[in-house]
Amino acid sequence: MTMPYISVGNGEPIIFIHGLGNNKHLWDSQHELSSRYQLIIPDLRGHGENIDHTNITLPNVAADILELLNSLSIESATFCGLSMGGLVTLEVYKQAPDRVKSLILANTTAYCVPWLIHPNKYTNIRNQTIEQTKASIIERCLQKKDKAILQKTEKSFTIHREAFIQTAKHCSKANYSYILPFIHVPTLIINGVYDQITPPLLSYQLKWGIPHARLRTLYNGHLSNIENSQQFNKLIKEFMAGKALNEYNVLSSFFHKYIDHCFSYYRELQKVSYKWLTLGMK
Template sequence: MYSYIDIGERNNDVLVLVHGLGSRKESWKYQFELSKNFRVIAPDLRGHGDSSFDDDITIKTFARDIIHLLEQLDISAAHFCGLSLGGIVIQEIVKTKPAIVQSLILSNTSSYIPRMTGLYALSEGKKNLAKMSDDLYEQHMIKQCMYDAKNEKLFHDIHSFYFKLNRKTYLKAAKSGVGINYLSTLMFCPKPIIIIASLNDRITPYLNATTMSLAAPFSKMHTFDQCGHTPNVECPAEYNRVLLNFLNEHRSNKAASQ
């Protein structure tokens, strides 16, 4: 069974929100207000959140699950927004089945992770995971993600809904992105693309976004200054405004944006 949130009018354009590593569908809670204008679908990737699937953890399988979910819901096309690992997944979707993609929002993600770089990061994550409890590791990751980890109110808010560590699948999911290269996919992608990045992102450095922007010469780009890896919760009002402005340019039913 797929675990997902589905809100908004059925006759509106569909926006699929794909979360990052170790996260869950609820991490998009500040974006659910977009359901006023779009049908918003936020799935749990397999091995994450409340998903009942915990085997075959790969980028291709993540993408296939989402494609199958949309087929199950009789949705023929959608806009896709993916953050971090979710951004990699939606690049696999547009590579595998471009016909279902209306537009791409690539947030704080990468199109290319060199194998040795990825394996080193995986090794460091494995060490930290081995010496921390689930709760401590989640707190550690939140601090790494945030621009201002001293903001206790925001820290506790994010801690309450953003991450949900699954030790059985976490490292497998982390390994799934090692060695990926979607630069040529972006280069020849005819779909509207916006790249969202943060200058202070310690998880996915800003260089990744500039590389993606060069690979997709007709893409748009929006940069957050005082945000880390999670601008969707650190700066939700601006993040939603960026999404809404982009989506309204490329929606099927332009009248619905009025």
């Protein structure tokens, strides 16, 4: 099944991955970056115009994105994920670290704390209209609520009720904390001072976990790329231009290979442990 996506611009590719309940229009304010880079902006499974609402899991969504890259003959790219998109980005790195040149993790987390996405919370959606659900989410997401920002935010949400609940329930079990020390590509973390969905503490946990990651804070709510688009885009330009790479490049190539080896070993150990656990439960 073809994944709906927007492709604009030329140059080094950046894959923009939206959050829960969003669609590809979440990234409209980043289209100005197309003067320097190729922007690939998909609608994830169960979101936007993507009609595949089955088996919505982070591994499947990441696999969809990698398949899209294969169809576009893109070997590797920078991945930028916001909110749930950050979890998807970490899953992409877990599945195919060689396809990831660098990471931009915006208003996101490595794991879902209980108050972030609790399955019981979203069952209430069945008793609301789509517009009520959308309005309540937007209210929590934004700190700045002027007319232009509200219009862009409303356009960025498409709520498919059952797909939304299915995605939320799966994300509530996500935990990528264990892979953070193994991430050795340049990484930029962006958070918002007034973010109620993923509070700044979660960004600091990412920073503490990922070697040589850089953290930048903006004065906005959960949707930094919409509420503070000029500063957000400036951070991406600086990061892509290499200002964030200098610290990373002091690491030796030997150390990079050592980390790769450790990560590969850890993934194989996971597979063996799961196999033994499965046999033990029979």
